[in-house]
Amino acid sequence: MWLAAxxxxxxxxxxxxxxxxxxxGLDLAGGQLRFAIAIEKAKAGFSGRLCxxxxxxxxxxxxxxxxxVVFEMGxxxxxxxxxxxxxxxxxxxRNVGSRGPRVIPxxxxxxxxxxxxxxxxxxxxxxxxxxxDWQTSPRVFVLxxxxxxxxxxxxxNSGDYGLFWGQVxxxxxxxSHFDGSFVYLLTGRLRGDTLRGTFHAGLRTQTPWIAxxxxxxxxxxxxxxxxxxxxxxxxxxxFPDVNGVTLDQSDPRFAGKVLVVDIFGTWxxxxxDAAPTLVQLYRDYHPKGLEMVGLAYEVxxxxxxxxxxxxxxxxxxxxxxxxxxxxxxxxxxxxxxxxQLKGPIxxxxxxxxxxxxxxxxxxxxxxxxATGAQHDRLVTEFREEIERLLKEx
Amino acid sequence: MKGARPGGILAAxxxxxxxxxxxxxxxxQVAADLARERTEWEDWLRTAxxxxxxxxxxxxxxxxxTLGPSDTDVPLAGVALTRVTEESEGVYLQxxxxxxxxxxxxxTPLGNYLLRLTGPSRQSTLAVYGKPTxxxxxxYFPYDRSLVFTASLNPPARPGPQRLLTLEGxxxxxxxxxxxxxxxxxxxxxxxxxxxxxxxxxxxxLMIYFRDQTNGDGSYPAGRFVLLIPAGGGNYRLxxxxxxxxxxxxxxxxxxxAPWPGNTIAAPVRAGEQYHGSSGSxx
Numbered sequence: 001m002w003l004a005a006x007x008x009x010x011x012x013x014x015x016x017x018x019x020x021x022x023x024x025g026l027d028l029a030g031g032q033l034r035f036a037i038a039i040e041k042a043k044a045g046f047s048g049r050l051c052x053x054x055x056x057x058x059x060x061x062x063x064x065x066x067x068x069v070v071f072e073m074g075x076x077x078x079x080x081x082x083x084x085x086x087x088x089x090x091x092x093x094r095n096v097g098s099r100g101p102r103v104i105p106x107x108x109x110x111x112x113x114x115x116x117x118x119x120x121x122x123x124x125x126x127x128x129x130x131x132x133d134w135q136t137s138p139r140v141f142v143l144x145x146x147x148x149x150x151x152x153x154x155x156x157n158s159g160d161y162g163l164f165w166g167q168v169x170x171x172x173x174x175x176s177h178f179d180g181s182f183v184y185l186l187t188g189r190l191r192g193d194t195l196r197g198t199f200h201a202g203l204r205t206q207t208p209w210i211a212x213x214x215x216x217x218x219x220x221x222x223x224x225x226x227x228x229x230x231x232x233x234x235x236x237x238x239f240p241d242v243n244g245v246t247l248d249q250s251d252p253r254f255a256g257k258v259l260v261v262d263i264f265g266t267w268x269x270x271x272x273d274a275a276p277t278l279v280q281l282y283r284d285y286h287p288k289g290l291e292m293v294g295l296a297y298e299v300x301x302x303x304x305x306x307x308x309x310x311x312x313x314x315x316x317x318x319x320x321x322x323x324x325x326x327x328x329x330x331x332x333x334x335x336x337x338x339x340q341l342k343g344p345i346x347x348x349x350x351x352x353x354x355x356x357x358x359x360x361x362x363x364x365x366x367x368x369x370a371t372g373a374q375h376d377r378l379v380t381e382f383r384e385e386i387e388r389l390l391k392e393x
Numbered sequence: 394m395k396g397a398r399p400g401g402i403l404a405a406x407x408x409x410x411x412x413x414x415x416x417x418x419x420x421x422q423v424a425a426d427l428a429r430e431r432t433e434w435e436d437w438l439r440t441a442x443x444x445x446x447x448x449x450x451x452x453x454x455x456x457x458x459t460l461g462p463s464d465t466d467v468p469l470a471g472v473a474l475t476r477v478t479e480e481s482e483g484v485y486l487q488x489x490x491x492x493x494x495x496x497x498x499x500x501t502p503l504g505n506y507l508l509r510l511t512g513p514s515r516q517s518t519l520a521v522y523g524k525p526t527x528x529x530x531x532x533y534f535p536y537d538r539s540l541v542f543t544a545s546l547n548p549p550a551r552p553g554p555q556r557l558l559t560l561e562g563x564x565x566x567x568x569x570x571x572x573x574x575x576x577x578x579x580x581x582x583x584x585x586x587x588x589x590x591x592x593x594x595x596x597x598x599l600m601i602y603f604r605d606q607t608n609g610d611g612s613y614p615a616g617r618f619v620l621l622i623p624a625g626g627g628n629y630r631l632x633x634x635x636x637x638x639x640x641x642x643x644x645x646x647x648x649x650x651a652p653w654p655g656n657t658i659a660a661p662v663r664a665g666e667q668y669h670g671s672s673g674s675x676x
Contacts, residue, residue, distance in 0.1 A: 029622070299496050
């Protein structure tokens with residue numbers, strides 16, 4: 001009987017709109033992964049954005065039927081289904097896996113997450129060590145105060161994990177990164193001069209870590225050492241563009257030029273981070289003898305599907321150099337298609353070729369703008385390498 | 394969560410009230426969570442395009458597989474003769490004059506069917522899915538609170554990567570995560586734990602594939618899987634009520650993983666998923 005009474009009371013709380021900002025969270029073991037959702041009334045229905053701090057990406061679909069709200073993140077076949085009650089949403093994040101469903105409790109309340117800055121004791125660059133299965137592996141944390149409060153990233157040997165954003169409470173912090181597929185939460189606490197915490201990936205993967213302030217000495221394996229290249233012979237490639245026209249290294253446009261080869265995929269967020277930098281470098285140095293070519297490793301392997309995605313990528317970033325369909329992002333297939341590179345191919349990987357067509361530098365991964373000074377340093381290194389190669393006769 | 398207004402608070406009250414009904418069925422909040430997980434699992438079996446009840450075939454590529462007409466390795470109505478071959482650059486799908494690469498760990502439509510390529514190169518496995526049919530809801534032993542343990546991991550006898558078959562019969566490069574000791578049988582059982590990567594999400598599961606004295610007598614003869622759930626402080630929850638059958642229990646399409654050496658419990662574990670014979674795991 002009191003269930004009926006309760007439902008009657010709840011009925012008064014359902015007269016609300018999903019429009020506006022939502023403080024959203026996924027309840028992971030050991031903490032809440034926080035992000036924001038912004039919903040707007042569109043001409044037909046609603047549209048929305050999913051935000052990690054100041055970095056917002058559009059939701060592919062927002063469906064509102066009565067008190068049922070569904071957010072779709074189409075690129076990743078993931079959904080959030082929730083029930084709207086007054087100014088709260090309660091439901092689940094779901095991702096259809098191959099071994100069973102990935103389901104994580106979801107909650108949201110109307111409003112904006114508070115954006116408090118962190119103190120100097122947390123900010124800066126930290127050399128971290130992840131500890132899993134009785135083995136260790138290096139990472140670097142870069143923490144800073146951004147427009148939306150504490151933000152930063154995690155850098156591994158092959159690149160960064162994208163922008164993390166979160167909150168500080170006294171000497172503890174929690175930083176989140178959620179894009180529909182990757183469910184990451186970094187929690188930690190400062191004790192003395194050491195940070196300790198846990199890196200959560202989804203509900204069941206937890207990796208303890210410990211970090212100390214960077215001394216400036218190398219902590220990660222330098223990206224140029226992750227992949228080695230055959231430098232004895234000119235670098236060879238031969239792949240079709242989105243129109244099916246094959247382009248190879250012997251094309252007259254590349255003759256005697258310094259060539260930057262961008263190995264990328266439209267599915268790879270770090271590649272999206274790298275694209276504007278490459279376009280800028282092309283614009284700055286093309287008049288002085290620089291050429292670029294992008295080799296795309298896509299998901300489907302179907303030229304029509306991949307061609308559309310690569311065409312859209314080219315348009316989005318205004319890429320003025322050719323992009324070729326080189327294969328799929330399967331690690332073994334990608335490695336087999338590049339017999340002159342040794343080691344697993346990271347996405348993105350940037351090759352710098354001299355005027356003789358031979359590889360002079362391989363840079364695996366890319367430090368995106370989220371890494372701050374690390375990004376700036378990398379762009380400077382890219383510029384210096386291009387200028388050095390342009391001076392060669 | 395800040396900013397919650399009365400509607401939200403009342404919704405939370407309702408959620409708690411409804412949870413009471415689940416608690417009535419099984420004792421304790423943990424058991425209520427278990428009931429929810431089982432419902433989600435059953436929904437997935439009924440609806441997911443990669444449900445074992447949708448699987449029509451799963452086999453190693455080996456020297457090649459043919460799909461389509463009735464005289465091929467995997468007959469598929471309405472599909473023209475299609476060859477799947479593994480070459481040094483990857484696995485290719487060839488039909489008529491068209492040849493294209495088949496991506497790994499992603500669904501690729503073929504007519505009314507779905508193909509999914511998994512496993513490491515040169516040990517690639519192709520799964521072919523139709524629509525889920527003949528779904529039988531899993532059945533379970535009664536909930537047994539005494540078969541829920543908290544354990545910590547001991548170092549592995551042989552650290553590093555090991556190639557093994559997952560619960561869905563696919564070769565994977567797992568990592569030895571250590572062992573746990575549980576007070577079952579006359580002597581305590583030491584169970585080997587492997588970290589199994591999930592290529593879909595970048596996450597991984599700590600998994601135990603074990604045998605016990607109910608195998609072939611109420612539970613699946615080849616053994617069952619159970620996950621270690623992080624419980625804080627370096628401890629893990631090992632709940633045998635969450636033990637599940639490998640996919641070969643649902644469909645003969647799947648290869649069964651061989652039991653992991655040493656993971657035999659000298660006692661009956663009457664918890665988790667049951668098995669009622671080759672017609673399926675349901676009653």
